Amino acid sequence: MYYDVIFSGFGGQGVLLIGDILAQAAMLENRHVTWMPSYGVEIRGGAASCTVVISSQKIGSPITEEPCGLLAMSKPALLKFQHKVKKGGLLVVNTSFVEPEMITREDVIKICLPASEISYRETGDYKMANAVLLGAFVSLSRVVTLQGMEEALGVFFKEEKQKLLPLMIKALQYGSEFVCAGMNGDG
Amino acid sequence: MSERKILRGCVALAEGAIAAGCRFYFGYPITPQNDIPEYLSARLPQVEGVFIQAESEIASINMLLGAAAAGARAMTSSSGPGISLMQEGLSYMAGSELPGLVVNITRIGPGLGGIAASQGDYRQATRGGGHGDYHLIVLAPNSVQEMYDLTIKAFYLADKYRNPAMILSDAILGQMKEPLSLDPPPLVLPEKPWALTGARGRKAQLIKSLYLADGEMEQHNWHLHEKYRRLEREEVLVETDLEEKMEVLLVAFGSCSRMVHSAVELARSRGIRVGFLRPVTVYPFPRQALREVSREVGKVLVVEMNTGQMWDDVRLSLYPGCRAGLLARPGGGIPAPGQILAEIENLVKAGDGIDESVYQA
Amino acid sequence: MALTKVFTRPDSLRDLDFHFCPGCHHGTAHRLICEAIDYHGIKKKTIGIPGVGCGVFLYNYFDLDVCEAPHGRAPAVATGFKRVLPQNIIFTYQGDGDLGSIGMSEIIHTANRGENITVFFINNSVYGMTGGQMAPTTLPGQKTTTTPYGRDFRTEGYPIRMTEMLAPLEGVAFAARVSLHTPSQVKKARKAVLRALDIQLKNGGFSFVEFLCACPTNWGLSPRQCIEKIDKEMLQAFPLGTYKDRQGS
Numbered sequence: 001m002y003y004d005v006i007f008s009g010f011g012g013q014g015v016l017l018i019g020d021i022l023a024q025a026a027m028l029e030n031r032h033v034t035w036m037p038s039y040g041v042e043i044r045g046g047a048a049s050c051t052v053v054i055s056s057q058k059i060g061s062p063i064t065e066e067p068c069g070l071l072a073m074s075k076p077a078l079l080k081f082q083h084k085v086k087k088g089g090l091l092v093v094n095t096s097f098v099e100p101e102m103i104t105r106e107d108v109i110k111i112c113l114p115a116s117e118i119s120y121r122e123t124g125d126y127k128m129a130n131a132v133l134l135g136a137f138v139s140l141s142r143v144v145t146l147q148g149m150e151e152a153l154g155v156f157f158k159e160e161k162q163k164l165l166p167l168m169i170k171a172l173q174y175g176s177e178f179v180c181a182g183m184n185g186d187g
Numbered sequence: 188m189s190e191r192k193i194l195r196g197c198v199a200l201a202e203g204a205i206a207a208g209c210r211f212y213f214g215y216p217i218t219p220q221n222d223i224p225e226y227l228s229a230r231l232p233q234v235e236g237v238f239i240q241a242e243s244e245i246a247s248i249n250m251l252l253g254a255a256a257a258g259a260r261a262m263t264s265s266s267g268p269g270i271s272l273m274q275e276g277l278s279y280m281a282g283s284e285l286p287g288l289v290v291n292i293t294r295i296g297p298g299l300g301g302i303a304a305s306q307g308d309y310r311q312a313t314r315g316g317g318h319g320d321y322h323l324i325v326l327a328p329n330s331v332q333e334m335y336d337l338t339i340k341a342f343y344l345a346d347k348y349r350n351p352a353m354i355l356s357d358a359i360l361g362q363m364k365e366p367l368s369l370d371p372p373p374l375v376l377p378e379k380p381w382a383l384t385g386a387r388g389r390k391a392q393l394i395k396s397l398y399l400a401d402g403e404m405e406q407h408n409w410h411l412h413e414k415y416r417r418l419e420r421e422e423v424l425v426e427t428d429l430e431e432k433m434e435v436l437l438v439a440f441g442s443c444s445r446m447v448h449s450a451v452e453l454a455r456s457r458g459i460r461v462g463f464l465r466p467v468t469v470y471p472f473p474r475q476a477l478r479e480v481s482r483e484v485g486k487v488l489v490v491e492m493n494t495g496q497m498w499d500d501v502r503l504s505l506y507p508g509c510r511a512g513l514l515a516r517p518g519g520g521i522p523a524p525g526q527i528l529a530e531i532e533n534l535v536k537a538g539d540g541i542d543e544s545v546y547q548a
Numbered sequence: 549m550a551l552t553k554v555f556t557r558p559d560s561l562r563d564l565d566f567h568f569c570p571g572c573h574h575g576t577a578h579r580l581i582c583e584a585i586d587y588h589g590i591k592k593k594t595i596g597i598p599g600v601g602c603g604v605f606l607y608n609y610f611d612l613d614v615c616e617a618p619h620g621r622a623p624a625v626a627t628g629f630k631r632v633l634p635q636n637i638i639f640t641y642q643g644d645g646d647l648g649s650i651g652m653s654e655i656i657h658t659a660n661r662g663e664n665i666t667v668f669f670i671n672n673s674v675y676g677m678t679g680g681q682m683a684p685t686t687l688p689g690q691k692t693t694t695t696p697y698g699r700d701f702r703t704e705g706y707p708i709r710m711t712e713m714l715a716p717l718e719g720v721a722f723a724a725r726v727s728l729h730t731p732s733q734v735k736k737a738r739k740a741v742l743r744a745l746d747i748q749l750k751n752g753g754f755s756f757v758e759f760l761c762a763c764p765t766n767w768g769l770s771p772r773q774c775i776e777k778i779d780k781e782m783l784q785a786f787p788l789g790t791y792k793d794r795q796g797s
Contacts, residue, residue: 027366035365036364059445060451061446062363063523241657247624249621257628258632259632261632279616384636385592385593386612387592392614395607395614
């Protein structure tokens with residue numbers, strides 16, 4: 001298997017972190033994986049993004065021109081990367097920050113969810129929006145298991161951050177269930 | 188069972204240094220290598236090591252010179268302009284036969300250039316860089332695992348040959364995270380009877396690179412030369428992935444070789460017979476391996492993130508009659524696998540023999 | 549009649565003829581440092597780091613471990629040594645071009661870190677080894693091979709007073725300027741060298757001794773005239789004295 005995905009948004013939204021968590025989960029499931037943050041001039045202007053490549057084979061390039069998936073948490077993120085997504089690929093968009101009509105791609109699978117509102121409603125904190133989107137991404141792409149994701153979360157949320165762990169898991173599960181419900185609804 | 192972790196390249200390199208017994212770091216901040224000093228400023232005190240933020244790269248390299256002359260495993264790290272400032276000290280270290288590690292997480296030059304990934308320091312690294320007749324031992328990792336492994340290796344080679352070693356890396360490898368096994372070889376610190384520790388129980392010793400008497404300097408340079416010849420005979424590291432009846436051989440080093448690896452997979456999936464050769468030590472350069480491999484293949488494509496610095500070494504090494512083209516990206520852009528594939532296909536179509544031409548992206 | 553030996557070559561100084569020019573004070577400075585090393589009994593744990601200049605040949609004369617340093621960088625090299633070998637005694641021996649010009653950054657920052665090393669600074673107001681060019685310590689009006697009309701402060705600036713510059717830094721425990729041009733001054737210089745090494749032995753911090761010295765060859769003067777020049781001119785520009793001595797450290 002091979003899968004590459006770009007997580008992108010504003011600095012502070014936690015897109016690098018969810019990339020990290022995905023990479024950790026992939027490693028725990030014995031996959032080859034690379035995590036590459038945006039760098040150079042790209043890091044100016046408060047934008048943040050990372051590319052995660054997961055494969056059953058040794059990985060060459062840690063960057064991608066045509067990702068299988070894009071998780072966009074901000075308007076600039078969507079505008080910068082949506083045209084790159086592979087035909088038939090996956091687009092996960094945080095509609096708390098992006099109007100759905102900005103999505104111009106018709107040839108990809110689109111998941112739109114107001115992750116920030118959902119995060120606040122489910123956990124009492126806006127900050128888990130990244131986990132909501134990650135949950136949606138993972139359950140659709142199936143690059144790792146949800147169980148693997150929860151195990152990976154445990155690596156990042158320990159000691160003084162441990163109290164956030166149940167909230168992150170809740171947000172992750174909500175994102176996943178949102179997708180499952182939506183897919184079922186669409187029939 | 189070795190410990191498996193996901194680490195950033197710069198952190199893996201720092202852990203490799205700790206695993207190699209390095210307990211002294213001297214450095215000055217410069218992007219994109221700051222993860223190394225920041226990490227070691229916290230890590231070294233945990234292992235009774237010393238971290239000094241020096242006043243300049245010039246001071247850094249000379250602190251390294253002093254620590255090395257005192258017999259310690261020690262290192263510095265920097266990027267582009269900072270490495271340029273270190274060249275005088277590196278020349279002194281090579282001339283005085285002092286081991287030590289210098290890490291170059293390269294950025295684009297010349298001048299202030301930029302902080303994106305580049306391989307534009309290849310020539311400076313492999314030719315010596317400073318004044319005089321010398322070489323550094325230069326290792327070019329292409330994965331986070333190698334950032335760790337080759338750092339350990341570099342310390343051993345530096346001590347073995349009493350010569351400064353360099354890790355030639357870049358922002359891609361420094362910033363990216365990958366799983367790696369932290370599985371260091373048993374720590375064996377060599378005896379250093381030449382080190383200066385005070386003349387207790389022995390005669391006073393001297394470490395210097397000044398030779399003024401008739402013929403002394405020539406003799407010293409021949410001595411150094413013999414060391415470099417021995418390195419070329421015994422310490423070349425090269426990765427190859429070859430096929431029968433190759434149509435094209437790809438040559439790349441460092442991070443760039445990762446994109447080439449992907450392009451090779453793409454080409455093979457289209458039925459093109461491609462080989463791949465990666466110098467792991469860029470000095471000593473794998474001349475012999477390249478000569479032998481190129482005997483079987485008429486066309487070579489070098490891919491580099493500069494205007495063709497390693498290309499020179501490749502052309503010096505090829506079997507007579509074999510020609511090498513170049514795909515160059517000297518501006519911080521990364522040669523994408525698709526772009527490399529297109530050049531491979533062009534080369535295959537080009538028929539017998541090729542111009543030694545530069546394919547500009 | 550039994551004779552008693554009252555004066556001898558220090559054990560740390562090898563039995564060799566100096567290559568220094570007649571009237572040069574490097575030899576006197578060498579001797580004072582070696583006497584102090586013998587006095588403190590630290591010959592077996594002392595490492596000397598000469599800069600680049602006439603002083604580099606210290607490695608021929610001192611019977612100690614010696615490491616050469618690039619021009620101006622001896623304090624950085626000494627820092628590397630001292631951090632690896634904190635129990636050893638580390639000193640640098642630098643000229644005015646080495647320390648006050650190309651190596652200004654290293655000396656200031658090494659002093660400011662309070663590195664527990666000792667720096668011996670030979671100030672003869674001229675570049676000796678390279679043939680008499682202007683040094684940062686060249687006196688106003690002094691002719692050198694690169695100030696053939698005399699140093700003009702309007703275009704070449706003023707002599708730099710290193711001891712005064714370093715003494716106020718928090719990391720500096722001891723800073724003194726001495727001269728080697730008369731026997732009584734040599735006696736004072738001996739005390740300063742002893743004190744500087746004593747401070748290092750007690751982990752007191754950075755210690756610094758500046759020696760006013762003659763360079764007869766490049767000044768174009770006889771040794772006797774050199775002594776007069778030091779007395780009349782150099783002492784004006786570079787007042788002698790202990791500028792700092794952090795007691796009880």
